[in-house]
Amino acid sequence: MNSNLTLLEVKNLHVSINENEILKDFNLKINQGEIHAIMGPNGSGKSTFSKVLAGHPAYSVLDGEILFKGLSILDLEPEERSHLGIFLAFQYPIEIPGVSNEDFLRLAYNAKQKFYNKPEVTPIEFFQIINEKLELVKMSPAFLNRNVNEGFSGGEKKRNEILQMILLDSELAILDETDSGLDIDALKTISAGINNFMSPSKGILLITHYQRLLDYINPTYVHVMQNGQITKTGSADLATELEAKGYEWLKK
Amino acid sequence: MINQSNKVLNTNITKLVNKTYQYGFSTNIEKDIIKKGLNEQTVTLISKKKQEPEFLLEFRLKAYKRWKQMSEPEWAYLKFPQINYQEIVYYSAPKSKKKLQDLNEVDPELLQTFEKLGISLTEQKRLANVAVDVVFDSVSVGTTFQDELSKYGIIFSSISEAVHHSPELIKKYLGSVVPIGDNYFSALNSAVFTDGSFCYIPEDTICPLDISTYFRINDENSGQFERTLLIAEKNSQVNYLEGCTAPQYDTNQLHAAVVELVALENATIKYSTVQNWYSGNEYGKGGIYNFVTKRGLCAGANSKISWTQVETGSAITWKYPSCVLMGDNSQGEFYSVALTNNYQQADTGTKMMHIGKNSRSRIISKGISAGKSKNSYRGFVNVLNKAHGARNYSQCDSLLIGNLSNANTFPFISVHNSTTKIEHEASTSKIGEEQIFYFLQRGIELEKAVELMISGFCREIFTELPLEFAAEADNLLTLKLEGSVG
Numbered sequence: 147m148n149s150n151l152t153l154l155e156v157k158n159l160h161v162s163i164n165e166n167e168i169l170k171d172f173n174l175k176i177n178q179g180e181i182h183a184i185m186g187p188n189g190s191g192k193s194t195f196s197k198v199l200a201g202h203p204a205y206s207v208l209d210g211e212i213l214f215k216g217l218s219i220l221d222l223e224p225e226e227r228s229h230l231g232i233f234l235a236f237q238y239p240i241e242i243p244g245v246s247n248e249d250f251l252r253l254a255y256n257a258k259q260k261f262y263n264k265p266e267v268t269p270i271e272f273f274q275i276i277n278e279k280l281e282l283v284k285m286s287p288a289f290l291n292r293n294v295n296e297g298f299s300g301g302e303k304k305r306n307e308i309l310q311m312i313l314l315d316s317e318l319a320i321l322d323e324t325d326s327g328l329d330i331d332a333l334k335t336i337s338a339g340i341n342n343f344m345s346p347s348k349g350i351l352l353i354t355h356y357q358r359l360l361d362y363i364n365p366t367y368v369h370v371m372q373n374g375q376i377t378k379t380g381s382a383d384l385a386t387e388l389e390a391k392g393y394e395w396l397k398k
Numbered sequence: 399m400i401n402q403s404n405k406v407l408n409t410n411i412t413k414l415v416n417k418t419y420q421y422g423f424s425t426n427i428e429k430d431i432i433k434k435g436l437n438e439q440t441v442t443l444i445s446k447k448k449q450e451p452e453f454l455l456e457f458r459l460k461a462y463k464r465w466k467q468m469s470e471p472e473w474a475y476l477k478f479p480q481i482n483y484q485e486i487v488y489y490s491a492p493k494s495k496k497k498l499q500d501l502n503e504v505d506p507e508l509l510q511t512f513e514k515l516g517i518s519l520t521e522q523k524r525l526a527n528v529a530v531d532v533v534f535d536s537v538s539v540g541t542t543f544q545d546e547l548s549k550y551g552i553i554f555s556s557i558s559e560a561v562h563h564s565p566e567l568i569k570k571y572l573g574s575v576v577p578i579g580d581n582y583f584s585a586l587n588s589a590v591f592t593d594g595s596f597c598y599i600p601e602d603t604i605c606p607l608d609i610s611t612y613f614r615i616n617d618e619n620s621g622q623f624e625r626t627l628l629i630a631e632k633n634s635q636v637n638y639l640e641g642c643t644a645p646q647y648d649t650n651q652l653h654a655a656v657v658e659l660v661a662l663e664n665a666t667i668k669y670s671t672v673q674n675w676y677s678g679n680e681y682g683k684g685g686i687y688n689f690v691t692k693r694g695l696c697a698g699a700n701s702k703i704s705w706t707q708v709e710t711g712s713a714i715t716w717k718y719p720s721c722v723l724m725g726d727n728s729q730g731e732f733y734s735v736a737l738t739n740n741y742q743q744a745d746t747g748t749k750m751m752h753i754g755k756n757s758r759s760r761i762i763s764k765g766i767s768a769g770k771s772k773n774s775y776r777g778f779v780n781v782l783n784k785a786h787g788a789r790n791y792s793q794c795d796s797l798l799i800g801n802l803s804n805a806n807t808f809p810f811i812s813v814h815n816s817t818t819k820i821e822h823e824a825s826t827s828k829i830g831e832e833q834i835f836y837f838l839q840r841g842i843e844l845e846k847a848v849e850l851m852i853s854g855f856c857r858e859i860f861t862e863l864p865l866e867f868a869a870e871a872d873n874l875l876t877l878k879l880e881g882s883v884g
Binding site: 371 | 827841851
């Protein structure tokens with residue numbers, strides 16, 4: 147596995163928001179073909195980490211380095227990081243009134259095409275592309291005409307995130323609690339979508355509270371995050387152990 | 399969290415091309431200008447300069463007297479320093495030595511100015527299917543397609559010319575919809591108006607071209623007071639478009655226009671405005687004070703008047719295009735997008751006066767406030783006691799951008815008839831940082847994201863605009879908002 151290219155390397159990362167240090171000496175390395183799961187109690191900094199990777203402007207990086215495919219991305223804008231291949235499935239996908247899902251998806255797709263000097267697709271061409279992807283997440287084409295996430299149920303919003311992930315086909319996908327609030331059927335659909343997306347050249351970072359997602363998606367590593375850093379790393383078995391014991395026993 | 403991230407987002411945004419107001423240039427041209435200040439002599443002088451008939455001079459003097467007794471309205475949600483009416487020049491006209499016989503004789507400097515504004519007066523390049531009257535400071539400099547329209551019996555000219563060729567129509571209709579003493583600014587306009595457009599559509603005629611007036615303020619010290627009068631006879635139809643721009647000065651210029659529309663039985667008038675007066679700089683310096691009275695009278699049964707406005711310019715906007723629904727089954731519509739940025743203030747909306755039976759009105763207002771601006775909708779739906787079966791639907795949506803802008807809605811409804819149906823809906827939303835971040839994360843750049851959200855918000859209004867205006871309006875809004883999201 148180590149012969150594979152390193153997708154993401156985070157070294158000694160310190161991050162703050164409003165002068166509160168959230169990430170304290172955070173380290174992580176994800177290679178191609180690996181699925182990493184991060185678990186941990188509320189407030190340990192999991193979502194912060196996902197947003198920092200995507201370049202959210204609210205957070206300040208105090209120290210450390212984030213390398214994506216060997217290049218530092220700290221000075222890159224969120225849209226540049228997106229083009230390079232970082233995708234974030236949001237924990238709370240935001241509603242965008244007045245903008246149709248179809249327009250939104252097509253613009254996102256074309257923005258990436260443009261970045262790689264590929265021809266942009268017309269609405270008709272795009273309709274074909276998106277229709278195939280819709281089936282993968284069991285969404286009806288009617289979703290395309292609705293406004294982005296507006297009036298979507300919790301499950302629909304999460305499926306819409308996975309749809310976008312598949313469409314943009316990014317190399318590194320960060321899924322921030324994509325499994326929370328889903329019923330069993332939706333969880334299965336979404337897991338199938340994620341497994342379909344995964345390939346030997348990609349990497350996935352799953353942020354989750356529950357072991358049940360890992361019944362469908364087999365992680366290469368499970369990390370425990372506490373108080374802004376990773377305190378324990380193990381195999382998929384660690385998740386089962388956490389499910390039974392909680393996090394308290396890991397505290398020093 | 400919000401403040402800090404705003405800072406970061408804002409710096410991202412300032413990296414975007416921050417286009418300045420592209421119409422901010424001024425034209426150097428020889429002018430016939432009178433002394434500043436307003437008194438009876440000024441009014442008489444204007445009338446004399448325009449060689450007006452006696453009845454019009456009387457109209458002006460009466461208006462001046464009324465104006466002197468009135469005071470500036472203070473009820474609007476606007477704050478601005480006292481206007482000194484004695485510091486304003488009330489007449490400024492490009493000098494021409496003889497009367498123009500055709501458009502080729504228009505000063506080339508002027509033609510160039512309008513070319514730059516995208517309005518072509520030269521016959522070869524004129525806009526297809528749109529007849530244009532262009533008003534530069536106080537006077538009309540040219541009207542296109544006049545001959546062609548006259549074949550249909552349609553009169554389209556500057557109002558100064560109309561005073562001479564159609565005095566009866568002017569006498570009959572001028573001040574009939576907006577009476578002299580209607581309000582402070584209409585009284586002022588009635589006293590000193592210098593030019594504007596006049597259009598008359600005869601019976602059973604569907605105007606084959608869109609009629610349009612383009613207003614340009616050029617002089618720094620003169621006010622612009624134009625007067626538009628549009629009459630649609632029985633069974634006629636017309637589309638009217640209006641555009642406006644002004645140069646960029648550090649001082650404020652006053653613009654107080656009056657527009658009167660009359661729709662007789664079965665007539666339809668659709669009046670669209672894209673207002674893009676200079677709005678002042680990012681610190682609130684300069685810009686036009688825009689105090690406009692627009693009113694349409696649905697005089698006949700089944701008549702219809704529809705106002706569509708896209709208000710993006712001016713430092714101050716005070717404007718309420720209204721409909722008096724006198725005819726039975728008459729219809730009034732008001733579609734508006736008002737956008738304010740930086741220190742702009744807008745108090746705009748409409749009045750729908752239901753008098754006739756089964757009269758119907760529809761109000762769709764979209765306010766977008768960015769920067770430190772104030773944007774208010776003010777509406778008045780008044781159903782009188784004989785308006786049986788009257789209906790009104792109002793929808794007022796506000797969109798806030800950033801944390802320092804301000805949106806208000808003041809809907810007044812007064813109903814004196816129990817068979818009336820009134821509906822009112824309102825919403826407020828915000829383009830927030832998290833929405834922007836969502837777009838960015840998907841690789842969609844900021845400019846595009848804002849454009850998409852704004853045009854989604856305004857879609858209902860833009861579909862009401864004529865095609866060429868809709869595209870312009872879309873671009874205009876995006877341009878105006880550059881650098882304002884955060």
